[in-house]
Amino acid sequence: MKIVALSGAHTLGRSRPERSGWGKPETKYTKNGPGAPGGQSWTAEWLKFDNSYFKDIKERKDGDLLVLPTDAALFEDPSFKVYAEKYAEDKEAFFKDYAEAHAKLSNLGAKFDPPEGIVLDGVAGEKFVAAKYSSGKRELSETMKQKIRAEYEAVGGTPDKPLQSNYFLNIIIVIAVLALLTSLLGN
Numbered sequence: 001m002k003i004v005a006l007s008g009a010h011t012l013g014r015s016r017p018e019r020s021g022w023g024k025p026e027t028k029y030t031k032n033g034p035g036a037p038g039g040q041s042w043t044a045e046w047l048k049f050d051n052s053y054f055k056d057i058k059e060r061k062d063g064d065l066l067v068l069p070t071d072a073a074l075f076e077d078p079s080f081k082v083y084a085e086k087y088a089e090d091k092e093a094f095f096k097d098y099a100e101a102h103a104k105l106s107n108l109g110a111k112f113d114p115p116e117g118i119v120l121d122g123v124a125g126e127k128f129v130a131a132k133y134s135s136g137k138r139e140l141s142e143t144m145k146q147k148i149r150a151e152y153e154a155v156g157g158t159p160d161k162p163l164q165s166n167y168f169l170n171i172i173i174v175i176a177v178l179a180l181l182t183s184l185l186g187n
């Protein structure tokens, strides 16, 4: 169910042959953009999130729309087909299953290879260590550790001493306790 639902994300966006090698350089749906023109979309209205991906693949209705081998498989494999047919008929069922699958995928985080990160050619600045954006095991870079330390010190913390007491918070607590006592004793 999840693979089929997640594939429905191809309702949005385009494929560009100069990037992935898949899709046409331009179609009647993409030649005027919006954004940089070109590429091949899976659906006619490729900025609108609905179940048109499943409808259009099922019908193979237009040579200008993209069907990758993995998209086609959704209507060929019997265990995928049950869901692909359902989503083509029922937009709400697709939305519900997509939301669940998307949340699950996001919450799983991602593993990165190599874990120490990569440097993109020609991009200056901090090395891209994607692990730091994922859930699970966190690896903070030295730059990030220094940034957190600087923020801690900026609000009065030092490495050897706990933060100063927060007077405003203390006043609120005293008022809250007094209010509670008054209401208990008053009745």
Ligand code: HEM
Binding pocket: 006, 007, 009, 010, 012, 013, 014, 015, 016, 017, 019, 020, 021, 022, 068, 070
């Ligand atoms: C079965 C596995 C999948 C395959 C083989 C696949 C393949 C591709 C390919 C070849 C492109 C075109 C990239 C380009 O040329 O710029 C693409 C784009 C895209 N994919 Fe997938 N994909 C898969 C799964 C997913 C999943 C799970 C999602 C999200 C939940 C997703 C969302 C997208 C989106 C939104 C685009 C359009 C990006 C844009 O417009 O720039 N795909 N995919």
